[in-house]
Amino acid sequence: SKELEGWSTDLEKALEQAKKEKKPLLVEFTGSDWCPPCIAMRKNVFSKKEFVDPASKKFILVELDFPNGDKALKEKNQPYAEKYKIEGFPTVILLDSEGKEFNRFFASEYPKTDLFLMHLDEALANKVLD
Numbered sequence: 849s850k851e852l853e854g855w856s857t858d859l860e861k862a863l864e865q866a867k868k869e870k871k872p873l874l875v876e877f878t879g880s881d882w883c884p885p886c887i888a889m890r891k892n893v894f895s896k897k898e899f900v901d902p903a904s905k906k907f908i909l910v911e912l913d914f915p916n917g918d919k920a921l922k923e924k925n926q927p928y929a930e931k932y933k934i935e936g937f938p939t940v941i942l943l944d945s946e947g948k949e950f951n952r953f954f955a956s957e958y959p960k961t962d963l964f965l966m967h968l969d970e971a972l973a974n975k976v977l978d
Contacts, residue, residue, distance in 0.1 A: 852890070854900035855909045859928060862910045866945045872975075873943040874907040874968070876955060877925075877934045881915040885956035886938040892959060899961045903968060907942070942971055950975045 856862045859875065866873050876894065878886040893899050894911070903909060912925045914937070928934075932941055938955035951971040958964040 852895055852900075852909075852911055854904050855894070855911045857911055857913070859910055859912060862908045863943075863947050866908050866943070866947070869908070870945045871906070871908050872945060872950075872972070873910055873947075874903065875910045875912060875928075875932075875941050875943060877912050877914065877929060877932075877937055877939045877941075878955075879914045879916070879937045881917045883937045885954075888959065889938050889955045893955070893961050893964050896961055899964065902965055906968065906972065942968075942975075944975070 851857060856865075859873075862873055862875075865871075876889075878890065880886060880890065900909065912928055914922050914925055914929065916922070932949070936954065940953055940955045941949050942951040943949055951974075953967070955964070958967045
């Protein structure tokens with residue numbers, strides 16, 4: 849699967865960047881070539897400029913893909929699925945700039961750009977209240 853513009857595929861690098869920029873991370877766990885809701889989310893939300901531009905102002909965007917057609921990539925990302933106990937796709941986890949999780953949800957609950965951005969704003973607002 850070709851990389852999405854504005855998204856990193858390297859969580860370690862993204863975590864370093866998050867620390868430097870004091871920005872939270874949005875990490876999407878996806879199966880780009882076998883999971884219908886993942887494919888729909890990529891097409892309708894994650895690849896869209898009207899999502900990526902506002903979202904990347906607030907978050908560092910990371911896509912961790914688990915494609916059946918690319919065993920090497922799947923194996924490379926597998927430890928993250930285990931570490932974060934991912935139980936389904938597409939799961940999104942939000943991490944603070946120190947890498948601590950503060951929110952998780954199924955991406956497909958917010959299938960439109962505006963809904964997804966609204967949810968992110970709510971998650972950030974709730975995090976501030978913690």
